[in-house]
Amino acid sequence: MQYPNKIKKDFKEQKISHANRGMKLESLLNLTNSYYREINKAIIYKKPTPIKIVSTLMSSKGIKINEAYFEAPSTLDYNGLYKGKYIDFDAKETRETTRFPLQNIHEHQLLHMKKILEHGGITFLIISMNNLIYYLDGNDIINFIEDNKTRKSIPYSYIEEKGYVINLKINPRIDYLDIVDKIYFKE
Amino acid sequence: MQYPNKIKKDFKEQKISHANRGMKLESLLNLTNSYYREINKAIIYKKPTPIKIVSTLMSSKGIKINEAYFEAPSTLDYNGLYKGKYIDFDAKETRETTRFPLQNIHEHQLLHMKKILEHGGITFLIISMNNLIYYLDGNDIINFIEDNKTRKSIPYSYIEEKGYVINLKINPRIDYLDIVDKIYFKE
Numbered sequence: 096m097q098y099p100n101k102i103k104k105d106f107k108e109q110k111i112s113h114a115n116r117g118m119k120l121e122s123l124l125n126l127t128n129s130y131y132r133e134i135n136k137a138i139i140y141k142k143p144t145p146i147k148i149v150s151t152l153m154s155s156k157g158i159k160i161n162e163a164y165f166e167a168p169s170t171l172d173y174n175g176l177y178k179g180k181y182i183d184f185d186a187k188e189t190r191e192t193t194r195f196p197l198q199n200i201h202e203h204q205l206l207h208m209k210k211i212l213e214h215g216g217i218t219f220l221i222i223s224m225n226n227l228i229y230y231l232d233g234n235d236i237i238n239f240i241e242d243n244k245t246r247k248s249i250p251y252s253y254i255e256e257k258g259y260v261i262n263l264k265i266n267p268r269i270d271y272l273d274i275v276d277k278i279y280f281k282e
Numbered sequence: 283m284q285y286p287n288k289i290k291k292d293f294k295e296q297k298i299s300h301a302n303r304g305m306k307l308e309s310l311l312n313l314t315n316s317y318y319r320e321i322n323k324a325i326i327y328k329k330p331t332p333i334k335i336v337s338t339l340m341s342s343k344g345i346k347i348n349e350a351y352f353e354a355p356s357t358l359d360y361n362g363l364y365k366g367k368y369i370d371f372d373a374k375e376t377r378e379t380t381r382f383p384l385q386n387i388h389e390h391q392l393l394h395m396k397k398i399l400e401h402g403g404i405t406f407l408i409i410s411m412n413n414l415i416y417y418l419d420g421n422d423i424i425n426f427i428e429d430n431k432t433r434k435s436i437p438y439s440y441i442e443e444k445g446y447v448i449n450l451k452i453n454p455r456i457d458y459l460d461i462v463d464k465i466y467f468k469e
Contacts, residue, residue: 137401138401142329142330146330146347159351160350164344174361175368176402176403178401178402207325214324215363
């Protein structure tokens with residue numbers, strides 16, 4: 096998604112807020128996916144943000160949308176193809192330091208992850224927390240939730256135990272496929 | 283399965299125009315994919331239409347987008363997961379009766395199909411033409427284009443020869459996975 100200059104400016108003027116850190120993780124993942132496509136390693140894209148269009152009109156620049164609203168996605172933001180496997184994931188951030196609140200993941204997104212696993216795909220979350228970037232595999236997320244049905248968050252200790260820290264690199268910025276290789280394609 | 287009133291109404295009120303027929307094919311495929319998800323056969327969604335947002339403002343209904351334009355997609359419209367395989371396809375219509383003009387497919391979409399095949403995914407077009415709905419496999423599309431580099435269209439005879447006619451059903455409306463089974467999962 097491309098943000099108009101006005102929004103970019105607004106973002107600059109904001110203090111380091113939750114939204115800003117989210118934006119940065121998204122940008123890093125978009126650069127990562129572009130790099131993967133460029134070196135022909137994987138075909139993974141961010142899905143466009145779902146929007147409900149209320150009205151349009153003809154303008155000199157073509158069809159102009161003059162009333163629309165953002166909609167909640169029912170899937171995860173990123174999907175694609177790697178080594179013949181279906182990949183489907185999302186990026187989440189929290190300022191919490193001891194737990195990852197499950198309200199960060201919509202219930203239909205959790206259901207979606209469960210179905211991806213059931214149908215033989217690979218799914219995970221990239222979690223930015225405590226100034227580190229973690230890969231947390233879908234199997235570990237679903238197992239935790241099924242074993243702890245009443246809990247409203249995943250403890251940080253679980254993420255430290257089951258997750259993989261991804262160190263930032265120049266290219267690819269966030270090399271999450273390195274972790275996918277370790278888990279799913281180890282020799 | 284219950285369909286929203288809006289879709290029912292759209293179906294009734296549409297005249298048969300090119301744009302409408304495009305819309306109708308899209309609606310039928312959306313119903314098909316909903317049905318596949320409901321019976322837990324496959325997890326396939328239409329991607330949201332990519333939109334370039336120029337300006338937004340706060341309104342009583344939340345963030346309102348008050349200037350935006352449609353963008354050309356660089357991938358295909360539908361993707362997902364079936365029997366452990368990555369599926370990626372698009373729906374195209376033409377009023378032409380003797381040939382399918384290749385200008386219906388953007389060049390980066392063709393490149394995308396080629397890459398999907400290269401990385402072990404399944405890709406195809408659903409083509410509505412001469413009052414029939416065809417499945418044309420990505421391998422046949424890419425082969426044709428590589429063997430006929432100067433041609434600007436695929437002859438209808440090629441689609442008749444290589445494609446599979448999909449007869450409309452009540453559910454799923456356009457059972458394209460039946461063809462995927464025939465080609466990729468035959469016993």
